[in-house]
Amino acid sequence: MKKLVWERKDLLGLADLSKEEVELILETAESFKEVSSRQIKKVPALRGKTVVNLFYEPSTRTRVSFEIAAKRLSCDVINIIADTSSVRKGESLVDTGKNLEALKIDIIVLRHNSSGAAHLLARNVGVSVINAGDGWHEHPTQALLDIFTLKEKFGKIAGLNVTIVGDIAHSRVARSNIWGLTKLGANVCVCAPASLLPAEIEKLGVRAVTDLDEALKGADCVNVLRMQLERDERSIFPSSLDYFKEYGITAERLKKLKKNILIMHPGPLNRGVEISSEVADGKDSVILEQVTNGIAVRMAVLYLVSQGKEKYAFNY
């Protein structure tokens, strides 16, 4: 069998990746995990490369995770947060990207509130683009670190029963997880109030249910999404108290199940809204391990995409 090589300039989502590409990222991440456990947590692999974190949406944890990952690979990192740059003056995303390219940077890590923004940028610049979350579309590195954590705990993904609970309709984390998990052979169930389940979600190869207890039956893991209470369409959202009653992951609810369930959450936590503190801090919770694994996964992605466009084109 021919060994798979990574050829993509960008990582825009998990929808487009083959199963083998997803596996390659996970395997590469395994190798990188050890680097963060060393006394000197830095390797010279990407020395001389410049990574720009271009964030149009506030996100401390994803940005910091990417920044640490890049620095552990010896990259130089520059952070551009929408509020403080020319973004506010109405410069378009494409123009911003082209300007960054003119500054001879190598990788743009993009967080944007508009679905498809990473695709737009990637097709307009020659440098690598990593999607760090675009609108409701995808958040591939979050899903990869979730899957990486699952693989660490269970040894494999195929055959696992994973339930994702929360605002599926507006969740890029849910979408990327669905793509990654189903490609690797997991059985995915999504659970939300009917108004928060997007149209024809079953066609993505998942089970969609509105009853949480049913969704948790037989599950090996539950990935609890953050309830985005700050969104504009408040009318379709239940109040946080009602939500917690119907969809909150609590110890009482979990006690009713026959076996222990691994608890994941992409953070930041809304304690008492989608998850109780007891569960979030409990023995089955791997929420902080997810954070640790995020570094390894992002190092792997930076390493894989960092070969740049010229060399990418050269391959063809």
Add this chain to the structure above:
Amino acid sequence: MKKIKILDREAIRRALIRIAHEILERNRGAQDLCLIGIRTRGVYLAQRLCEQIKNIEDRSVPVGILDITLYRDDLTLIAPHPVVHKTEIDFDINDKNIILVDDVLYTGRTIRAALDALIDFGRPKTIQVAVLIDRGHRELPIRADYVGKNIPTAKDEFVEVYLEEVDGKEEVVIIEL
């Protein structure tokens, strides 16, 4: 294409036994000794040296695995990037005598990368290099402390080391194009 066998199974075994003796002699025993194999084939050679040392001294020395990919000086020139594998050194290397083990010593760039990587793990007392084949053509001021066999080669020749554990056979050949 011409293939010349330069070492067979027995010759490899004998070379490794000799190197094990030399290592123990130079370091006055197995005290504070660690073996670190460079991926891929250095790992198996290190494990075999470990066994030989155990046979001679009746004492186990720790064996680590080093993947030098992230320390290569040609990373920016290679696309796509080579696959990264795990480094597994689960012992303290501070103040130890480290034997770096690889199959072939050629330009010296792999050993240079390995030295950089090792230094990130701590401050060994000494670092020594053991290789099965030294084929010359060094591009850096690096030399081996223990050599299985010196083989003069031309630059357009290839030296291939096959080991049972990876290749299912045991021999060293020179390939002339």
Add this chain to the structure above:
Amino acid sequence: MRLIIKEGYIVDPVNNLIGEADILIEEGIIKKINKKIEENVDNIISAKDRIVMPALIDLHVHLREPGREDKETILTGTEAASKGGITTILVMPNTDPAIDSPEAVRLLKERIKRTARIDVLIASTITLRREGKVLVDFEALKKEGVVAITDDGSSVDDENLLLKAMQEAKEKDLLLLLHCEDKSLSSKGMVNLGVISTRLGLRGIPKEAEYRRVERDIKLSKKINAPIHITHVSCKESVDLIAKAKKEGIRVTCDTAPHYFSLTEEELLNFDTNKKVNPPLRKKEDLLAIKEALKEGIIDCIASDHAPHTEHEKEVEFENAEFGTIGLETELAVAITYLVEPGLIDWCKLVELFCINPSKILKIDKGTLAIGKPAELIILDPSKEWVVKKDDFLSLSKNSAFLGMRLKGKVEYTIYKGKIIYPF
């Protein structure tokens, strides 16, 4: 000026002329169509292995003049049309300012007279500024030469107001062109609601937003027996409603645009904003229903909904990109590639969809190659394959949903009033 087009394969179903023949054009008029014409003329065009058919009539075109001449002008738009084999277009009134007053029409007529290279018919809005509140002065606009009224881009939400407009349009003999969209349902949607909107994480537009309005407008038309024309039909349910209405004798006609019988929502998976159109690209089953309806005559004609936009309005985040694709230069080839080539319709039906039926709907005397009539025809190479490229468009905007596609059938000559206007 005398011109002979020799040995072309003529497709003129109205006059039952189908087959190889020569055409003599004199002083802009078709003089003779015979098996062989040997006369002294100024110009002979050999049309061997070419199709000669009436020039196209497109009753849904946005030229953006006045107001957005950076997107398209009357000059560039009509040049583009001539390249597409079109010699008559109906221009939509959603310009800036909107065409909602006799003054605006006069101004537009002046500009058309100065720069248009083909016949440009004028539509006015139904309501002032397309706000859906106050009806325009139909009488005065009709006097200025407006042939149609439409609030294209929006639907008139107020039933009573629309009913009044229908009545007036009927009395004044104006074509009432209806954009069917209930904006309370389509909301901020961008793509068809379903698995694709879910995959892309984009707000969906339910089909109900279109067909519920189609249903309502048919109901109103029936109520007062007034003719209506529903533009850019995109889904199966709309087709079914229109088929049923036609069976009942309700006076409804309709058109669809080439992208609704050639592209589906799946084309949007790479966030190509050139394929962001309104109504949105639908599912395979809708595309098949549209094709069948074209074949069966439920959909009367094809119109491009040519909607030019600048690159900086299109090459932005999907949600911020303007709706619409240009279509004048590709509509004929798309129809040949997706309808004629696979054997769904024949050349006569194609002429019906592009020439005869639009003439009837617009009540103009065109769409045939009749002797004694102005020569408005095209010569096209039906087997010529070409790839749609940005640089080849004459249109000022390049936002084509068909970029990169391989199409069959290319216009070689467009003749308008006896003169070759394309190539120019």
